[in-house]
Amino acid sequence: MKTLYLxxxxxxxxxxxxxxxxxxxxxxxxxxxxxxxxxxxxxxKMAVDxxxxxxxxxxxxxxxxxxxxxKLGYQLYIxxxxxxxxxxxxxxxxxxxxxxxIEQVLxxxxxxxxxxxxxxxxxxxxxxxxxxxxxxxxxxVNGSPTALFIRPNLEVQFGEMRIFFAFLLLLTILLSIxxxxxxxxxxxxxxxxxxxATKKISKGNYNIELNVxxxxxxxxxxxxxxxxxxSIEQLEEMRQEFVSNVSHEIQSPLAxxxxxxxxxxxKNLTDEQxxxxxxxxxxxxxxxxxxxxxxxxxxxxxxxxxxVDRETYDLATQIKQVLFMTEWNWREKDLAIxxxxxxxxxxxxxxxxxxxxxxxxxNGIKYSEEGGTLSLKxxxxxxxxxxxxxxxxxxxxxxxxxxIFQRFYRADKARNRKEGSSGLGLAITKKIIEMHxxxxxxxxxxxxxxxxxxxxxxxx
Numbered sequence: 172m173k174t175l176y177l178x179x180x181x182x183x184x185x186x187x188x189x190x191x192x193x194x195x196x197x198x199x200x201x202x203x204x205x206x207x208x209x210x211x212x213x214x215x216k217m218a219v220d221x222x223x224x225x226x227x228x229x230x231x232x233x234x235x236x237x238x239x240x241x242k243l244g245y246q247l248y249i250x251x252x253x254x255x256x257x258x259x260x261x262x263x264x265x266x267x268x269x270x271x272x273i274e275q276v277l278x279x280x281x282x283x284x285x286x287x288x289x290x291x292x293x294x295x296x297x298x299x300x301x302x303x304x305x306x307x308x309x310x311x312v313n314g315s316p317t318a319l320f321i322r323p324n325l326e327v328q329f330g331e332m333r334i335f336f337a338f339l340l341l342l343t344i345l346l347s348i349x350x351x352x353x354x355x356x357x358x359x360x361x362x363x364x365x366x367x368a369t370k371k372i373s374k375g376n377y378n379i380e381l382n383v384x385x386x387x388x389x390x391x392x393x394x395x396x397x398x399x400x401x402s403i404e405q406l407e408e409m410r411q412e413f414v415s416n417v418s419h420e421i422q423s424p425l426a427x428x429x430x431x432x433x434x435x436x437x438k439n440l441t442d443e444q445x446x447x448x449x450x451x452x453x454x455x456x457x458x459x460x461x462x463x464x465x466x467x468x469x470x471x472x473x474x475x476x477x478x479v480d481r482e483t484y485d486l487a488t489q490i491k492q493v494l495f496m497t498e499w500n501w502r503e504k505d506l507a508i509x510x511x512x513x514x515x516x517x518x519x520x521x522x523x524x525x526x527x528x529x530x531x532x533x534n535g536i537k538y539s540e541e542g543g544t545l546s547l548k549x550x551x552x553x554x555x556x557x558x559x560x561x562x563x564x565x566x567x568x569x570x571x572x573x574x575i576f577q578r579f580y581r582a583d584k585a586r587n588r589k590e591g592s593s594g595l596g597l598a599i600t601k602k603i604i605e606m607h608x609x610x611x612x613x614x615x616x617x618x619x620x621x622x623x624x625x626x627x628x629x630x631x
Contacts, residue, residue, distance in 0.1 A: 176355055176356060176359045176363075179355045179358065179359065180351055180352055180355050183351045183355070184348055184351060187344070187347060187348075187351075191344075199290075203290040207285065207286055207288070208286055210285055211283050211285040211286035211306070214285055214305075214306045214321065214322060214323065215281065215283065215306050215308075217245075217306075217321070218281075218306040218307075218308045218319065218321050219281075219308060221240065221308070221310070221319065221321065222308045222309070222310050222319070224236075225310040225311065225312070226310075226311065229311070229314075233249075233312050233313075234257075237249065237257075237259040238259055240259065240260070241259035241260025241261070241324070242260070244260075244323060244324045245259075245260050245321055245322070245323055245324050246258075246259075246260040246261045246262075246263060246300060246305070246321070246322050246323070246324045247259040247260050247319065247320065247321050248263070248266075248268070248302055248305070248319075248320040248321075249310075249312070249317055249318070249319050249320075250273055250317065250318050250320075251312070251315055251316075251317050251318075252277055252315065252316055252317075254270070254273075260324050261300070261324040261326055263300055263301055263302045264299070264300050264301050265301040265302060265303070266302050267301075267302065267303070268302045268303060268320070272284075272303075272307065273307075273318050275307075276307040276308065276309050276318035276319075276320075277309060277316050277317070277318050278309075279309050280309070281306070281307065281308055281309075282305070282306065282307030282308075282318075282320070283306065284303050284304050284305045284306060284307065284320070284322075285304055285305070285306060285322070288303065288304045298325060300322070300324075300325065300326075302320060304322060305320040305321055305322040306320070306321055306322065307319065307320045307321075308321075358389070361381070361389045361390070361392075361393055362389065364381050364393070365381070365392070365393060365396055368381060368396065368400070372400060372403065375407075377400055377401075377403060377404035377407070379397070379400055381393045381396065381397055421459065424455035424456070424458050424459045425455075425459070427451065427452070427455045428452050428455050428456065431448045431449075431451050431452050432452065434448055435448055435449070466595070468526075468599055479519070479520045479523070479606055479607065479631075480520050480522070481518050481519055481520055481631060482518065482519075482520075482521055483516060483517070483518045484516070484517065484521055485514055485515065485516055485517075486515045486516070486517045486519075486524075486549060486556055486558075487512040487513060487514050487515055487549050489521065489524065489525060489528065490512060490528050490547060490549060490558075491510075491512065492525075493525065493528040493529050493532055494508065494510075494532060494547065496529075497529075497532055497533060497536060500533070500536045500537075501536045501545060504536065504539060504540075504541045504542075504543070505541055505542050506536065506539055506541075506542070506543050506544065506545050507542075507543070507544045507545070508544075508545050508546075508547070509544055509545070509546040509547070510546075510547050511546075511547070511548040511549070511550075512547060512548070512549040513549055513550045513551065515549055515550070515551045515556050515629070516629065517556050517627060517629050517630075518629065518630050518631060519607050519627065519631075520603075520606075520607070523603045523606070523607075524603065524607070524627075526599065526600075526603065527600050527603050527604060527625070528560075530596045530597065530599065530600045531560045531600060531623050531625075532545070532547075532560060533596075534562075534596065534597075535560055535561070535562035535564065535621075536562075537564075538562065538564035538565050538621070539562045539563060539564035539620075540563070540564060540565070543562065543563040543564060543620075544561075544562070544563045545560075545561070545562050545563075546559070546560070546561040546562075547559070547560055547561075548561075551629065554628065554629055554630075555609075555626050555627060555628055555629065556625075556626070556627045556628075556629060557624075557625075557626055558623075558624070558625040558626075558627070559622060559623070559624055559625075560622070560623045560625075561620060561621070561622040561623075562620050562621055562622075563619070563620040564620050564621065565617070565618060565620075566615045566616050566617045566618050566619050566620050566621055567613065567615040567617065567621055568617045569617070572613060572615055575597055575613060576597050576598055576600075576601045576611070576613075577598065578595060578598040604625060604627065607627055607628070607631075608627075608628055608631070609625060609626050609627035609628065610625070610626050611623060611624070611625050611626075612624045612625075
């Protein structure tokens with residue numbers, strides 16, 4: 172099958188036909204093992220009643236009587252001891268009857284042809300109008316022993332019902348096929364939409380509206396497909412923005428290095444000018460090196476998400492170590508340090524968290540004015556390490572605050588570039604904290620400083 176629609180239609184019709192065949196087969200078994208003895212007994216009783224009527228009315232006109240019985244809806248065959256037989260009522264499909272059976276009935280035995288009728292696959296014996304599928308009883312006609320064989324004439328007794336049920340069955344099958352064809356199109360339609368949407372996505376078109384309002388599995392699939400499409404679109408936008416940002420960040424220092432290198436080739440430069448240009452080249456090279464390291468760090472964190480080398484240690488001691496490492500920087504700006512560090516034992520990746528505190532403390536020092544204050548607080552609250560790092564620096568504007576953890580985002584682009592920032596530090600910080608199942612939040616007011624609040628579980 173080339174399409175799911177045709178496959179479902181063909182499969183459903185096949186199941187319907189197979190079910191019908193199996194149902195008939197099982198009904199046939201049910202008839203032969205349960206209903207056939209019951210039918211045999213009913214027809215036998217009727218045959219015995221005819222036999223009794225013959226015995227009570229010896230002067231009866233046999234031919235007229237049997238014709239009358241045949242018109243009532245029975246098939247009869249009467250045969251005398253000389254083998255002369257006559258049929259009444261509807262004709263039998265097969266009229267072969269062994270002489271042994273006739274002799275048995277003539278000798279006084281009752282022939283149970285219905286009960287003894289052989290079982291056949293897919294043929295319900297009650298409807299097979301052959302002469303061996305009858306009940307035979309002995310009767311006396313004009314003083315002579317005679318054998319009477321009788322069975323219901325189903326064509327007369329159930330003719331209209333048979334036509335009705337045949338029409339009902341045919342109509343049911345045709346309507347079922349029609350409804351299968353229509354309903355299957357309704358089932359498959361959302362899948363066709365999903366297929367078309369997938370083709371559009373493969374071509375880079377993410378602006379897709381499925382409009383599938385269903386609550387079943389296909390509706391859920393369409394809903395998740397729409398969410399997946401939006402995620403892919405956002406990912407593609409982030410990828411393009413990332414490539415653009417990386418290209419821009421690399422291009423700027425490279426252009427500076429290239430330009431000042433060409434300037435250094437001029438012969439009329441003083442020693443002071445040469446030293447100045449060389450210092451600029453050195454700064455730009457350092458900036459490129461820092462950008463390269465941060466990109467490698469981000470790539471490593473993205474690739475190895477969830478792989479954290481945990482160990483148990485005192486978080487307060489680690490934060491003090493980072494503060495001492497940056498002592499020269501905050502002393503140069505004459506910053507006041509406010510420490511409230513409770514001993515907190517945590518199980519985490521010591522190297523990764525060391526980078527978190529380095530990034531945040533360095534940022535606090537960098538953007539603080541001279542004579543400002545840098546505050547560090549640590550305490551344990553309900554199984555979590557609660558860290559606050561605050562500064563009294565330039566702060567972050569309200570419109571920039573929601574974006575500061577995005578890669579390459581810089582609130583004050585001119586100032587950050589001058590400071591040598593790549594816009595990756597806070598993105599790395601957030602990534603590491605999320606790898607530890609923690610959270611980070613920034614509270615800031617432009618011109619009044621910034622506070623970073625970090626929550627980390629004490630144990631994984």
